[in-house]
Amino acid sequence: MRIISGKHKGRRLNAPKNLPVRPTTDMAKESLFNILNNTYYFDSIAVIDLFSGTGNISYEFASRGTKKIYAIDAHYNCIKYISNTAKELDLPIDTYKSDVYKFLEKTHLKADVIFADPPYDFDVEQFLKIVDLVFEKEILLEEGTLIIEHSKHTDLTGHAKHSYDKRYGGNVFSFFEEPIEE
Numbered sequence: 247m248r249i250i251s252g253k254h255k256g257r258r259l260n261a262p263k264n265l266p267v268r269p270t271t272d273m274a275k276e277s278l279f280n281i282l283n284n285t286y287y288f289d290s291i292a293v294i295d296l297f298s299g300t301g302n303i304s305y306e307f308a309s310r311g312t313k314k315i316y317a318i319d320a321h322y323n324c325i326k327y328i329s330n331t332a333k334e335l336d337l338p339i340d341t342y343k344s345d346v347y348k349f350l351e352k353t354h355l356k357a358d359v360i361f362a363d364p365p366y367d368f369d370v371e372q373f374l375k376i377v378d379l380v381f382e383k384e385i386l387l388e389e390g391t392l393i394i395e396h397s398k399h400t401d402l403t404g405h406a407k408h409s410y411d412k413r414y415g416g417n418v419f420s421f422f423e424e425p426i427e428e
Contacts, residue, residue: 247302250276252309267299274414288312291358296346301328303361308337315339318349350379358387363395377422392422
């Protein structure tokens with residue numbers, strides 16, 4: 247995996263082989279950050295990275311200047327790898343070893359962008375529970391965005407907070423936001 251842009255542009259990171267992860271592809275990641283770049287100033291937002299795995303998305307935000315990044319994963323070795331990498335590269339990433347659903351139930355953190363990359367074999371209800379918790383617990387800041395990465399075989403468009411999807415090969419990013427009141 248590599249960091250695409252920012253302070254650490256081009257930096258290659260080699261995660262341990264034994265981590266239970268499926269990192270976001272560079273092509274999909276680059277497309278995602280092109281979308282976000284048109285919406286946010288990275289140096290003035292807070293980000294929560296759920297099911298953070300190798301930390302791929304967190305490193306990209308940090309390299310682009312985001313100063314408040316929270317990486318959450320239930321797997322000890324994932325959190326250890328992210329913590330060590332953040333320390334080595336001097337990146338502002340706080341890690342939390344936690345089940346994502348329990349974290350969402352109890353957190354007092356708020357963010358402009360919440361990115362979730364759960365296992366692709368989750369059923370639709372497990373994906374939508376993330377959406378429901380984020381909005382019920384008011385974890386997103388005003389005008390914030392929740393992005394869930396999933397396979398093209400999963401359809402999350404029926405949720406009331408769903409805004410749009412972006413597809414990249416077999417990957418889909420579903421975007422969720424508070425509807426704009428007119």
